[in-house]
Amino acid sequence: MNFDGFFAQELTRLQEEGNYRDFAELERHRGAFPAATCHNGPGEVTIWCSNDYLGMGQHPDVLNAMHAAIDRTGAGAGGTRNISGTTHDHVLLERELADLHGKEAALLFTSGYVSNWAALGTLASRIPDCVVLSDALNHASMIEGIRHSRAQKVIWKHNDLADLEAKLAALPAGQPKLIAFESVYSMDGDIAPIREICDLADRYGAMTYLDEVHAVGLYGPRGGGIAEREGLMDRVTVIEGTLGKAFGVVGGYIAASEKLCDFVRSFASGFIFTTALPPSVAAGAAASIRHLKVSASERQIHRERVAQVRARLDEIGLPHIDNPGHIIPVMVGDPVKCKFISDTLLREHGIYIQPINYPTVPKGTERLRITPSPVHCDADVDRLIDALEDLWTQCQLARRPMAAQ
Numbered sequence: 001m002n003f004d005g006f007f008a009q010e011l012t013r014l015q016e017e018g019n020y021r022d023f024a025e026l027e028r029h030r031g032a033f034p035a036a037t038c039h040n041g042p043g044e045v046t047i048w049c050s051n052d053y054l055g056m057g058q059h060p061d062v063l064n065a066m067h068a069a070i071d072r073t074g075a076g077a078g079g080t081r082n083i084s085g086t087t088h089d090h091v092l093l094e095r096e097l098a099d100l101h102g103k104e105a106a107l108l109f110t111s112g113y114v115s116n117w118a119a120l121g122t123l124a125s126r127i128p129d130c131v132v133l134s135d136a137l138n139h140a141s142m143i144e145g146i147r148h149s150r151a152q153k154v155i156w157k158h159n160d161l162a163d164l165e166a167k168l169a170a171l172p173a174g175q176p177k178l179i180a181f182e183s184v185y186s187m188d189g190d191i192a193p194i195r196e197i198c199d200l201a202d203r204y205g206a207m208t209y210l211d212e213v214h215a216v217g218l219y220g221p222r223g224g225g226i227a228e229r230e231g232l233m234d235r236v237t238v239i240e241g242t243l244g245k246a247f248g249v250v251g252g253y254i255a256a257s258e259k260l261c262d263f264v265r266s267f268a269s270g271f272i273f274t275t276a277l278p279p280s281v282a283a284g285a286a287a288s289i290r291h292l293k294v295s296a297s298e299r300q301i302h303r304e305r306v307a308q309v310r311a312r313l314d315e316i317g318l319p320h321i322d323n324p325g326h327i328i329p330v331m332v333g334d335p336v337k338c339k340f341i342s343d344t345l346l347r348e349h350g351i352y353i354q355p356i357n358y359p360t361v362p363k364g365t366e367r368l369r370i371t372p373s374p375v376h377c378d379a380d381v382d383r384l385i386d387a388l389e390d391l392w393t394q395c396q397l398a399r400r401p402m403a404a405q
């Protein structure tokens with residue numbers, strides 16, 4: 001077989017469908033984020049689609065902790081957690097995480113993806129006869145973990161309590177059940193009814209597994225996520241999060257009972273057979289979490305920025321999904337125009353917003369996913385709105401009727 005010929009043909013097909021991904025090659029500037037240099041683009045750009053939602057990736061506390069840890073311990077962990085890779089910094093971070101979520105314990109993984117894949121895969125495969133009830137819009141990492149477990153899987157309609165209840169009721173009463181869902185869904189920015197899902201879980205004797213990846217650091221008085229904000233952390237069996245988004249570093253974790261964490265620690269291949277995160281990463285993440293536990297100002301300014309961008313989009317009539325969260329999906333509804341707008345924003349305006357097309361979102365709902373942060377300034381917002389206004393006209397895209405004043 002001509003392997004490269006096959007690869008080329010598949011890539012061409014992807015390109016023709018408009019689904020081929022081009023990467024912007026960025027170099028972020030410490031102390032000046034969201035400014036960055038785009039090495040394969042127009043040079044200086046402003047990033048408007050980062051998941052470093054609060055700019056913690058450049059916070060002095062985080063950088064100082066990382067520098068100090070490198071000076072103290074060196075570069076890598078030097079092994080898997082089992083074989084010489086469990087450092088003092090990992091243990092301190094797990095304590096910080098358990099405390100953040102009001103749980104007995106926490107367990108670190110190399111990423112949020114791995115934490116979902118490994119934890120769901122292990123729980124669903126090792127609990128005898130387990131059935132997983134999975135929200136239809138769950139993240140790929142949860143889907144892969146459930147698939148890998150080979151457990152029975154029932155998909156319920158996104159955020160639909162009646163459908164979840166019907167599916168729970170249809171299962172044998174004695175069968176172990178695990179409800180897997182997210183708090184903030186990252187493409188539409190909508191939020192799950194956690195309390196009601198926990199009520200159903202109680203009624204049907206199910207465990208709950210909540211992905212708070214897009215909420216940790218951002219919601220709740222100490223940045224514990226939506227479950228913290230709603231006073232529900234003790235009702236969720238497993239809270240999963242990332243250290244790579246609002247916390248600005250990298251890594252993933254679960255927080256749960258001591259026995260559950262010990263169980264996953266002892267049986268999850270994706271935890272056992274991989275080198276532990278560098279201690280400097282653990283120290284940086286711990287510093288970020290500690291800072292956001294006591295400082296609400298980043299969250300406050302973040303909320304204000306999001307509200308400001310929404311209001312400005314309304315003023316010029318650009319359609320965006322009104323959601324109760326911090327993600328602003330501006331709807332284009334056409335893959336070619338969506339990519340054109342994104343390309344032109346970058347090339348002519350120095351504004352970087354990645355287009356979100358199928359298969360990440362359904363066809364016809366192509367969008368620009370804007371993530372304002374506390375480190376964007378008024379001038380950044382002005383430039384964004386002016387550029388979008390221009391491009392909307394140029395692409396002859398529909399506008400919303402102006403909001404009644």
Ligand SMILES: *Cc1c(COP(=O)(O)O)cnc(C)c1O
Pocket residue numbers: 111112113114116139141182186211213214242243244245251252
């Ligand atoms: C990004 C993401 C993950 C994976 O987290 P990483 O730390 O980036 O691997 C998991 N779940 C959801 C919902 C995500 O958006």
